[in-house]
Amino acid sequence: MVEQFLPYGLKHVLCTDISRDGTLAGSNVALYREICQRYPQIAFQASGGIGGLDDIAALRGSGVEGVIVGRALLEGKFSVEEAIACWQNG
Numbered sequence: 171m172v173e174q175f176l177p178y179g180l181k182h183v184l185c186t187d188i189s190r191d192g193t194l195a196g197s198n199v200a201l202y203r204e205i206c207q208r209y210p211q212i213a214f215q216a217s218g219g220i221g222g223l224d225d226i227a228a229l230r231g232s233g234v235e236g237v238i239v240g241r242a243l244l245e246g247k248f249s250v251e252e253a254i255a256c257w258q259n260g
C-alpha cells in the first residue's frame with residue numbers, strides 16, 4: 171500500500187501490527203525495522219503491543235520516528251514523562 175501512495179508525496183505512516191494491538195506483549199520490532207529499511211523516505215510510527223518501557227527502548231534502533239503507547243499508558247504501566255525520557259535518551 172505504501173508504494174501506491176509514494177507518487178503522491180507520502181511522507182508519514184502510522185503502522186499498527188493488529189496482531190499485537192492492545193496485548194501489551196511487545197511490539198513487532200522486526201516488522202518496523204524491515205519497513206523502515208525498505209522505505210527510508212517515510213517517517214513511520216509504530217503501534218501495537220507496547221507494554222512497558224523496555225518495548226519502547228526496543229524500537230529505538232528500528233528506524234521508526236515515533237511510538238504509539240495506547241493501552242500501556244492508560245493502564246499506568248508508565249507515565250508520559252517516563253515514555254518520553256525512554257524514547258529520547260536511547
